[in-house]
Amino acid sequence: xxxxxxxxxxxxxxxxxxxxxxxxxxxxxxxxxxxxxxxxxxxxxxxxxxxxxxxxxxxxxxxxxxxxxxxxxxxxxxxxxxxxxxxxxxxxxxxxxxxxxxxxxxxxxxxxxxxxxxxxxxxxxxxxxx
Amino acid sequence: xxxxxxxxxxxxxxxxxxxxxxxxxxxxxxxxxxxxxxxxxxxxxxxxxxxxxxxxxxxxxxxxxxxxxxxxxxxxxxxxxxxxxxxxxxxxxxxxxxxxxxxxxxxxxxxxxxxxxxxxxxxxxxxxxxxxxxxxxxxxxxxxxxxxxxxxxxxxxxxxxxxxxxxxx
Numbered sequence: 645x646x647x648x649x650x651x652x653x654x655x656x657x658x659x660x661x662x663x664x665x666x667x668x669x670x671x672x673x674x675x676x677x678x679x680x681x682x683x684x685x686x687x688x689x690x691x692x693x694x695x696x697x698x699x700x701x702x703x704x705x706x707x708x709x710x711x712x713x714x715x716x717x718x719x720x721x722x723x724x725x726x727x728x729x730x731x732x733x734x735x736x737x738x739x740x741x742x743x744x745x746x747x748x749x750x751x752x753x754x755x756x757x758x759x760x761x762x763x764x765x766x767x768x769x770x771x772x773x774x
Numbered sequence: 775x776x777x778x779x780x781x782x783x784x785x786x787x788x789x790x791x792x793x794x795x796x797x798x799x800x801x802x803x804x805x806x807x808x809x810x811x812x813x814x815x816x817x818x819x820x821x822x823x824x825x826x827x828x829x830x831x832x833x834x835x836x837x838x839x840x841x842x843x844x845x846x847x848x849x850x851x852x853x854x855x856x857x858x859x860x861x862x863x864x865x866x867x868x869x870x871x872x873x874x875x876x877x878x879x880x881x882x883x884x885x886x887x888x889x890x891x892x893x894x895x896x897x898x899x900x901x902x903x904x905x906x907x908x909x910x911x912x913x914x915x916x917x918x919x920x921x922x923x924x925x926x927x928x929x930x931x932x933x934x935x936x937x938x939x940x941x942x943x
Contacts, residue, residue: 687867
């Protein structure tokens with residue numbers, strides 16, 4: 645183990661021989677290495693763009709495996725989407741029906757029988773007929 | 775390791791696993807997915823019965839393998855930010871650090887990040903990367919010497935601000 649390795653291991657909270665560490669730190673280069681090592685560590689830490697982030701973790705039940713979370717959540721999500729979709733479609737259809745009804749109510753009813761008046765045809769009701 | 779222990783492991787290490795993977799793959803969104811995959815594997819009971827330190831090593835081995843598979847699949851070897859895009863100074867330093875990390879030998883980079891980002895001890899890193907603790911110490915030291923050369927200017931600048939010998943996480 646070199647002098648620098650002892651300093652490096654000490655900075656990593658590993659066990660080192662205190663006398664060898666003392667020797668390493670009695671050297672100016674060794675002390676500079678320790679300071680630079682700590683500055684490097686701070687630099688790595690400060691440039692970590694994910695530092696403030698957190699993983700949006702699934703609330704899994706240990707032992708139940710991968711399928712436990714996605715399956716029931718997927719089913720709930722699908723049911724919600726289906727339910728809301730159906731509701732929205734129903735509302736839309738209801739509005740369309742209402743519009744059609746309102747327009748239809750403004751017209752006269754369609755004739756159920758049409759009687760044509762043609763010349764030469766006696767259209768008066770006779771006796772005994774219906 | 776029972777289910778309570780698995781959940782405790784999940785809660786205690788999730789941010790650090792995420793940061794470790796993020797440094798390896800260079801993209802937060804991919805790292806997020808991969809981190810979830812690590813814990814899906816842990817939660818699915820695929821973790822063998824191990825002692826605490828070994829369980830940690832196993833989990834980081836899964837994280838490392840998933841990150842490596844992702845890099846192979848996507849073929850990403852380029853820096854996170856293209857060189858020609860103008861960036862603010864803070865982002866310049868971030869890119870410089872990321873590039874310096876990427877210039878390390880792959881195994882040295884993993885060992886270094888397991889120490890600095892994941893906060894693992896030498897024996898845990900040794901178990902994760904299937905090395906001896908002496909080899910871990912030597913690789914971490916070599917990585918630091920390399921980064922010290924690559925990042926001389928930002929390190930020098932950073933020495934004007936306070937530094938601490940943080941307790942091991």
